[in-house]
Amino acid sequence: MAVESINIHPLDKHLRVDRIPTLYCPGCGIGITLGAMLRALDKRINEGLIDPNKIVWVGGIGCSARTVFYVRYDAAHVLHGRAIAFATGVVLANPELLVIVVGGDGDIAGIGGNHFIHAARRNIDIIVVMITNFVYAMTGGQVAPTTPRGVKTTTTPMGNPEPPLNAIKLVLALNANYAARASVTTPHYIENFFYKALGIKGFRFIEVISTCPEIYGRHIGLRDPVEMYNELKKRVKYKPKPSIEDADIDWEKGIIIGEFLERNNPSYLELLRGVYGK
Amino acid sequence: MISREHGKFRVTVIVDRCKECGLCIAICPVKVLVRSSIENKYGYRPPEPSDIEKCIGCKLCEYNCPDFAIFVEKVV
Amino acid sequence: MRKTFASGNIAVAEGAITAGLKFYAGYPITPSSEIMEYLAEKLPKLNGIVVQMEDEIASINAAIGASWAGAKSMTATSGPGFSLMAEAIGLAVITETPVVIVDVMRAGPSTGVPTKTSQSDVLQARWLAHGDYIVPCYAPWSVQEAYDLVIKAFNTAELLRTPVIVLSDAVIAHLWEPLTMYDQGEVEIINRKIPKGTEITLPYKPDPDLIPPMPIFGKGFKTIVESLTHDERGYYAPHESAYRALITRLNLKILKRLDYIFDYETYNCTSECDYMLLSYGSTARVTYIAMLELRRRGYNICMLRLKTLWPIDREKLVNSCKARRIVVVENNIGKIYMDIDRVFKDREVYSAPILSLEPPSLREVLEVISIWL
């Protein structure tokens, strides 16, 4: 049981260590992402800026969303695609809570796409971390909204005919206060961006480009975790103040990471206080 | 647990958390880690800081381990 | 106590406010929209939140989230939106989340006749989501009862940590009648139990009443709200023993309180009735008149009206009246009839279905009943 286990790893106090090892396949990027997020959170808590009792993690369904299994905080593992809707209710009902949503690209931008759009439009006070692994991993490798064209998946055996969705571009068209992209090959950027997001109000979005050696790796011939990691690492480039055009994801030309958007529009809670007059 | 240290840094591997993905071994810029020959309770072979003297304390293994299985501390 | 004149939709909203509503999320749909519009004016002044979400799926999921954040929450809709809420009702069941869902029935299937009445969602209310569960369901027949049963719905939700459905319809929604509303202290208001202390390791360990105290967010409980089949820790438990234990408890905790949930009224029932009319919701209004008319014509007939559509207390119902012949009058193809037929195994139970977009007329009702007299 969580409370009885001894903490060994520096992040153990944030983890339900009795549920570790995670269910993730060896070398899966989701664990790297979670580690980086927890380091950022740890810093903010140590700075005294965040009360650990007021943090709520919300995940839908998918490998990525399952991160909420492992955090020793209030957590909700809800319906596929509905994490943002659930999170919206949480933060509006108790604005003291810091609400963190984690999910895969299918969960957040596929089935949950409508909630994603409207939460960003409303500038709802939540942080959404979307882990893009280019595939529906948990269900065994079907095409995802982010799968690049041409890739053979279990439901596109002749190659994916569809152009992918670019979540960063989508968020840039809405009313969010923060949008950034990092990669599991750059955990320090995940940490930095998440740290930054923790200090901002309104809708904050971080896309983490991840490796799924088990499923996506098999689709693209990079089954070995190290090989997949290295191939992604080669393609990822940090750019200060990247433009909208830089948000394109192109496996051949490379993937730009960085902070695409940072602003201080009134958040939904602030807007509400405005019209409610308090 | 496997723990090795030199004057400045200590590297610890929590053996039963490791899934033998090899990321830590590959990422280490000074090649401190090698795959050990022991098997953990799930049958995975965790890394071993065999060349600990070279460790520069960059923590890349810690940050890139998806399974919270390895970490680096400053020796005080 | 305050006396006023209100519509059924307003009564629903006022009942929720009396019960302690603090969060409402919804999406416009006829004939339920006035509930949200009315609350949007009133609730913010009472420290509550009303938000129009992007769809009904978002609405109910937000309401569930708000409940976990400690707020009494509600959503209201009509058939098409109710259909969209199916999956989340299951989420509320398995996570044991108190939440009230009002379905103002209109004619379907599909878009149907948005402005016109029906009682065709009565089985949908019962079995909307997949899986094995019991969700209590109440059906008011008047403006006053819409108010009263919404309060009861909140109390049931809080007491048993369950979603509760209130089935109104287009007739009740737009009917204006006198309404008596209660002030604080004049009506019982039940609030969920919350665990004592801080971090808990067994958030789903029930008390003797089979209900675990609800470790709401933000109190240091480190709670796990889990949509997967889980054990008492809230950990995924894909094995038969945990599955059986959970499903059994989720159902039993409701059945154990049948005494609280199940309610009905009888009219002119003696121990020697020949016939009994059985009805519910808005259709019971004209059925009641039909019963009086048939008595005037010399029939030894009574009436029973269900206030609770589900779960049904079979024993109570069987003992409610001795009538040999029972005619079930409802504004659909004959749905609750199927239950009544099963409950009264040794009697003659007949279905008197009406498919009427308007409140059925006395003549219509007498016609369908007379076939069986």
Ligand SMILES: Cc1ncc(C[n+]2csc(CCOP(=O)(O)OP(=O)(O)O)c2C)c(N)n1
């Ligand atoms: C309503 C519904 N439809 C389908 C599923 C099955 N399902 C579970 S996870 C998943 C997709 C997961 O992909 P993604 O969200 O990208 O996460 P990943 O596993 O790749 O991290 C699907 C389709 C479900 N649980 N619920």
Ligand code: SF4
């Ligand atoms: S299937 Fe892919 S995303 Fe899921 S745990 Fe395995 S490697 Fe990670």
Ligand code: SF4
């Ligand atoms: S990165 Fe972690 S899980 Fe992978 S081999 Fe190293 S210690 Fe083991």
